[in-house]
Amino acid sequence: MSMATTVQRSLEGARCKFDLVSHPHSATSLESARVASVPAERMAKPVILDDRHGRFLMAVVPASRHLDLSRVQVGQADWQLSNEATVAGLFSDCEVGALPALGEPYGMPMLIDPQLTRQQDIYLEAGDHENLVHLEMEQYLRLVPHAEVCELC
Numbered sequence: 001m002s003m004a005t006t007v008q009r010s011l012e013g014a015r016c017k018f019d020l021v022s023h024p025h026s027a028t029s030l031e032s033a034r035v036a037s038v039p040a041e042r043m044a045k046p047v048i049l050d051d052r053h054g055r056f057l058m059a060v061v062p063a064s065r066h067l068d069l070s071r072v073q074v075g076q077a078d079w080q081l082s083n084e085a086t087v088a089g090l091f092s093d094c095e096v097g098a099l100p101a102l103g104e105p106y107g108m109p110m111l112i113d114p115q116l117t118r119q120q121d122i123y124l125e126a127g128d129h130e131n132l133v134h135l136e137m138e139q140y141l142r143l144v145p146h147a148e149v150c151e152l153c
Contacts, residue, residue, distance in 0.1 A: 004127025018135040029063035040064035044101035051077035058103030094127035110147035
C-alpha cells in the first residue's frame with residue numbers, strides 16, 4: 001500500500017504541498033519518527049475516542065507525548081479509547097495501526113494539542129506502516145479547518 005486514498009484525495013482537494021517520506025516498517029507513531037529520523041515532537045499521533053453511543057473523536061498529540069483523557073472536554077460525553085476493531089472499520093483504506101492524523105476527511109471532529117501547532121512542519125502516517133506525509137503546519141491546518149486546538153497532554 002502507500003498513501004491511503006482518503007489522504008491523497010484530501011491533500012489534492014486542499015491543494016497542499018507535501019512530501020512523502022518512505023521509511024522502514026514501523027508499528028507505532030513514535031517508532032515511525034525514529035526510523036524516519038524525524039523529531040518525535042513533530043510526528044502527529046492520532047488517538048481515536050468514542051462516547052459509547054456511536055460518536056467518535058480524534059485527538060492528535062505529538063508522538064513524544066501521551067494523551068491525558070481528562071483534558072478531553074467535548075460536549076457532555078464521557079470519552080474512552082476506541083478498540084482497534086472499531087477503528088479499523090472507520091479507516092478502511094488504512095492499514096491497522098497506521099492512521100493518519102486527519103479526522104475530518106474521515107468524518108470525525110478533531111482536537112489538536114498546541115505543542116503540534118507551534119511546530120513549523122508536521123509528519124503524519126500516510127495510511128500504511130512505511131510512509132509519512134510531511135507538510136508545513138499551515139498546509140496541515142488547511143486539511144482540518146474545523147479542528148479545535150486545546151491542551152491534551
